[in-house]
Each structure stands twice: as C-alpha cells, then as structure tokens.
Amino acid sequence: MLNICLDAIERHTKVDYHVFIAVDGEKVDFDAWQKRTNITYEFHKPSRELKGSARHGDLLNVVTSRVRVQNFHHWILTLDYDCFPIADAWICDLLMMHGEKVGCSGILHPWKPPPPELSDKTIEYRVRNGWNWGNTHVACQLTTLDYGRINRLDYRDGGDTGLAFPKNAHDKCLEVKGFMPSMCPMPDDDFNPEFNRDVCVVFGDKVFHLGGGSRDKESLIWPAQSFHRSRERVRSEGHARWILDEGYRYKFDKEEKVVEAKMQVMHALMRQYLENNESLF
Numbered sequence: 001m002l003n004i005c006l007d008a009i010e011r012h013t014k015v016d017y018h019v020f021i022a023v024d025g026e027k028v029d030f031d032a033w034q035k036r037t038n039i040t041y042e043f044h045k046p047s048r049e050l051k052g053s054a055r056h057g058d059l060l061n062v063v064t065s066r067v068r069v070q071n072f073h074h075w076i077l078t079l080d081y082d083c084f085p086i087a088d089a090w091i092c093d094l095l096m097m098h099g100e101k102v103g104c105s106g107i108l109h110p111w112k113p114p115p116p117e118l119s120d121k122t123i124e125y126r127v128r129n130g131w132n133w134g135n136t137h138v139a140c141q142l143t144t145l146d147y148g149r150i151n152r153l154d155y156r157d158g159g160d161t162g163l164a165f166p167k168n169a170h171d172k173c174l175e176v177k178g179f180m181p182s183m184c185p186m187p188d189d190d191f192n193p194e195f196n197r198d199v200c201v202v203f204g205d206k207v208f209h210l211g212g213g214s215r216d217k218e219s220l221i222w223p224a225q226s227f228h229r230s231r232e233r234v235r236s237e238g239h240a241r242w243i244l245d246e247g248y249r250y251k252f253d254k255e256e257k258v259v260e261a262k263m264q265v266m267h268a269l270m271r272q273y274l275e276n277n278e279s280l281f
Helices: 002-012 030-034 052-070 090-096 123-130 145-150 164-171 224-237 255-276
Strands: 019-023 039-043 075-079 083-085 102-108 136-144 175-179 181-185 201-203 207-209 249-251
Touching (some): 052 075, 052 145, 075 090, 075 145, 090 102, 136 145, 136 164, 136 207, 164 175
Parallel strands (some): 019 039, 102 175
Antiparallel strands (some): 181 201, 201 207
16 A cells, blocks of 8 residues: 555655655565655654554654654655545645644544533543544644644644644644545445445545555454455555546535434444443453
8 A cells, every 4th residue: 555655646746745654564665665766764663562543653753753853844744554645736735725823734534523512521522522524634634843843742642643733723723624525435335335434535535545554354444344345446456546436436415414323323332332341441
C-alpha cells in the first residue's frame, strides 16, 4: 500500500512537497524508495510499552521532529499509508481552507458532535466528542509546524492519535475544516453501504482511505468483508480513482440516520455486555 500511496501523491499533487516516512517494522522496500526523489525515511522502533494509538502517535512525533530539524518547511500533513488522493485539487483545497482562524484541516470523522445536554461522563459522549465531523482524522491532517510547536502538541494525546490538534483548535476558538465522507464502493453483498464510514471511504470526492490497511486479518475490520473485492481491486490496480465512476460508487446522504442507528447499536452492545458479565473489569 505504501507505494500506491506514494504514486497517488506524485500523480495528484501540484505543489512542491517532501515526503517523510516513519518506518516501524522489518517489511521495508528500501530499493523502491531509493528510485524516488524528495523522500526521507526514519527507521524508528517505538517502545514495547506503547500500544495502539500511542504507538502510532510516537511515530508521527518522530517524523515531526525530523521535519523541524530541516527548518525549511511551513506545513505538515500526516497521511496514513492506506490514505491517499484520487483527485488533483486535494492539497490545494486543504491549503485554501486555512486562514488566521483555522487550526487544522483534513478528512473529518464521521460522527455527529454530541448534543450540549449529553453528560460528559457517558461513553457516548467520549465517542462522539472525539470521532465527530468537527475533528480532523490523523489519516489526513494538515496544519503548520508552528501550530504544533507553539501549543506543545503531541500526536499521542487527545484520546486517539492526532486528536490533540483539533481539540486544541476548539479550545482556542479556532475553526477545524475538511472533507466529509462522500462515497464508498458498492458492497459485495447485501450490506447497506450507507452505514459504512470505515473502509474504502472517499472524503470530499478527493481523498481515499482504505481503512485498516496495516491489519493482517480483514475480519478484524468492520465491515471490510463486505468490501473485499473493492479492497483487492485497489491493491491490484494501484489506485482508487475508479470509485468516482457512476457505476461503482454509492453516495452518502443520510448522515443523521446513520448516527442515530449506530448509537442504538452501541447502546445495545453495552447492555448485552453488562447483562452477561458481572464486572467491567
């Protein structure tokens, strides 16, 4: 997937850029990178104590430090290696979103923000307060180097990787802008694609996110099994531009209903767990 991402950046980016790659693991195609220009890689093995989002955030902190050392970059865009552009205007649109009152831009989380009356002690509040469309997703998040440095932001903070950046923006009354989920491929089965905001999702008709690209088992990623053919097609063809074609795409248009349905599912699962377990711990 990394080479697919790099090809897409090269194909669709019409401004000067430099790619910094944090390498975590042994499956590294160094020969392929050496054939490319404007790429710097940093081999870094996070501490074994760091798991999940903390491990991911540690890698992004390493890359950010490397960028700062060079001291001639103004913008920094984080990209997961399974997230990449599918249209030329992607980066220009993200840059144009920035202004004096904007903290960061990127692809946005799919949840609706929690209502004011919802208690901040509830699990629902914690979920919706972080993963809502008022916050950018670190899979594609643009900000300035000075913004992170001045506010002493750490990619490991915020409850999930990178959420410290949009949360800090809200605390300082700055705006957070970006691309909403706009479409996905048609599923392989009878799964309702309107409820998919996790795999093979296109944001703003310009950025594609495979979702769970680093996980070995597709069964661990919901609802990846319903989009198996699409995921394999992206890998085999080396791009995801075909999703923009009328015959392959499903356009999202029922955000409110999706949020309501997902909350009902989450509450049902919580009740089911409590009914079948004496303790949460």
